[in-house]
Structures are given as structure tokens and as C-alpha cells.
Amino acid sequence: MRVAIMECPEGLVADSHAWDVIARAIHEAEPDVLVTDEMPFGMWLARTDAFDPVRAAASVAAHEAGLEALRRLNVPVVLSSRPVNASGSGQLVNEAFALVQGSYRFAHHKHYFPAEPGWHETSWFAPGKPGFDVVDAGAFGVGFLLCTELFFNEWARHYGRRGACLIAAPRATGESIDAWLTAGSMAAIVSGCFVASSNRVGRVLSGPTFGGGGFAFAPDGTLIASTSANEPVIAFDMDPACSVEQQKRYPCYVPEIADRGHC
Template sequence: MPDGEAWADATAMLEDGTEDVLVTNEMPFGLWHPTRHMFNVDRAREWANLHERSLDALSRLPVRSVISSRPILSGNRLVNEAFAPVDSQYHFLHQKHYFPAENGWQEQAWFETAKEGFDVAAVAGVTVGVLLCTELMFPEKARWLGQLGADLIAVPRATGTDHRMWRTAASMAAIVSGAYVVSSNRVGQYDAAAPNFGGGGIVVDADGQEVAMANRHQPAVRVGIDKALSAAAKSKYPVYVR
């Protein structure tokens, strides 16, 4: 929730105000609702409203910008929209295109895509692209963002306790794009119907080397984005291959 003791603890690490960009997990506020196949419009509206109220809390964090995502009601479903509040202004970044459909992650029944496309945007002096959770499994999208000039691919996610595929996918996304890949994940299990989210934030540099993983002892990881390294990586194999 965007207030109270838990929020204060989670954001206390930012008090020195030296970060340019904070990457959060996917739709970070409230419970995780798409655990069952049947879409529930009341729960969807409550979840969307909570994230709408949370925009103010995110914009007041002592960082230049935040990259996050939120559910927004759209027709008879939700959209999962990545955004960045910059100087208290809301900047649209991307809407999720690929949705799993299995126990715990019945997103196909809950979400649609209203704004298509994968693009980059300038955020706090960095060229950023976003892949939302499952989209990391499609390296052609990371490659496309790299061709558009992305220095950073942010990957908010909500995944389980097995990190093997996600670490591999993050490294592959960096290898084919020449961009840094930074992913943040949910933690914990809220009830028996919900997945057990496994944390494990991942940081991969523009050469595809995993440089850090978050864990319960180090829940936040800082990394410097070297735009010269990203530019150089785009001239190397396999990024330059057309």
C-alpha cells in the first residue's frame, strides 16, 4: 500500500536522493488479482483505483523518475500500462501485449491491449524501453528496442520462485539489444490462491553479463548505466547483424 510502515520501510533506502531511475515490480500495489480465470470487474476497479491513488506517492519519491506499471480499466477488461512520472508529470511508456493463462496468472481473462507497439522514451537522461514480465520471453522485442536506441530495458515483473528462465531471458535480452536490463519482482504469498512470488531482482549490463541480483538481504540494487558501453555493445555481434 502506498502509505504506512511497509511503504516507509520500502522507500527508506532512497532517502539520499542520488538515484535517477527506480524500477518497481509489475503493478506493485495491493493484492494480485488475476489468480482465477473469471474476470471480476469490482476487484479490477478496486485495483485500478488503488494504483491511481498511488501515483502521488510514487511521484514524491526522492528520485528523478520511477518506471512502474499499473492496471487501468479499459472496456470490459484491464490494461497493464507501464509509465514514468517525471517532474510530477505522467508519461506513458507501454502497454503489455503478452498474457499468460495458467493457475495464479490468469491474465488472458483479465487484460487486453488498447495501445499497441513497443517504443522507447527519454527518462531522466536515459533512453528506455519496457518489457512487462512475460514480454521478456520474446527476445525479438528486446532486439527491436535496442535498434531504437534503448540504453535500458526495464522489466517490471510478477513471477514465482524459480528464477532460472528469467535470468536466462534477461541476459539474452541484453545480448540481442546492447542495452542494460533491470528487472524487479514481487515478493511473498498473500493467500493460498495466489502465487508465491519469488523476488530476485535482476541486473544485466549491456554486454549481457549479470552483475547483480536482489535478495531478502539486499532488496534494492544500485547500478550505473554507462551509455557509452551500451552504444559500443550495439556495434558488436550479434546486435549489429541485420
């Protein structure tokens, strides 16, 4: 099956000209699976360090409209995230989800948040439901590592040992991507999964500059696809059987330590 990754402009609005350009590129790639960037619609909220309920509501609404735009792509599986209102906390939750034949499947709530200029996510978001569960996407299992979570390799390994063959890593990251490439490769190596990541691109007014640079790694950690300004959408072939075989090999087969207190 073909998996598409992409880089999307900051402030993307569903059914705008910019969206039409991206949608055409996605159709031309003819993917079976699309991995978007992190919370792809609307303005980047975490550019400021004070929670604003008006801006939060606008972002939720932008992603509600975006959800319908994603459905209209008619891609069999879409893997993405969106802000939703958190119960009782007064903050938002960053919710990963899968659209499988248009049907919404909850996947994961982001747990790890940066707190620095341009990425004041702790002011805006809180963890909601606990857990890093494998989601049934039809012909394969998928796990999510949302942006910063990609640096926590224990969860990549966790997904691989629970039968995922793809780790989706939607991002909203800056201009330097070297560390992210390393993290993506390591996530593939320790899990035996394909790893696919998409990112935003462009500058936020009084905020960060997003660097684009979507990437995909094979289960052995080899880079197999990357986006660019000239190719903002690119697709690669994913065979779940390759992941199953890689998970039998080193280092994936190495057993976990039952009692870490004796390390």
C-alpha cells in the same frame, strides 16, 4: 547514473508501514532511476480466473494512490506499470509508464499474457494501444518488456536498434527465477541495452508465491546486480555510452532480414 531495482511485498499499500520501509531503502540507495515490479500496489488480481469488476476497481484505485507515493520519492525517473480501465473491452490494460521529474509519460501496453493457475491474466487484461516504443526518459531512452514479454527477444532487439539504452522489465513471477535470468541476459545480449527487472515477493492467499529476485544485466549480458531478502533494494551504475558502444558489436550489428519469407 544510478539505477535501483527492488523486490516489493505482495499487497503493498501506499503510505503503509511496508511502503515506508521500502521508501527508506530507496532513499538510502540514492538512485537516479527506479524500476519497480509489475503493478506494485494492491493484491494480485490474476490469482483467480474470473474477472471481478469490484476487485479491478480497487486495484486501479490502489495504483492511483501509489502513483502519488512514487512521485513523493523524488526519484528523477521512475519506471513502473499500473492497471487502467480498457476502453470498451470490459477488461483492464497493464500500462507501463515513466515518471520523469514527476511528469507522467505513457510508455507501453502489455501485449503477452499467461493463462494458468495463479496467473490468469487473459481473464483480466487485454492489449490496449499497439506498439513497443522507446520512451524519452531525459538523459536516455528506455523500452519496456512487462514480465512475460521478456521472453520475446525480437522486442529486446527492436528496442536496441531504436536507440534505447535501458530495458525495464517489471515482473510478478514465481519462486523459480532461472529462466528469467536467462531471458534477462539474452535481452541484454541481443539489444546491447542494460536490462533491469524488479519482482514481487510473498505468498498470495489461495494464489501463487512470488519469488523476488530483482536483477540487472550489463549490455554484454553480464549479471551486475541482484536483490535478496537482506537487500530488497539495490542500485547499480548505468553509463548510456556503454550501451551505445555495445550496440556496435556482435550480435547487435547483424542486420535484420528484410523478407523473412525467404528464410
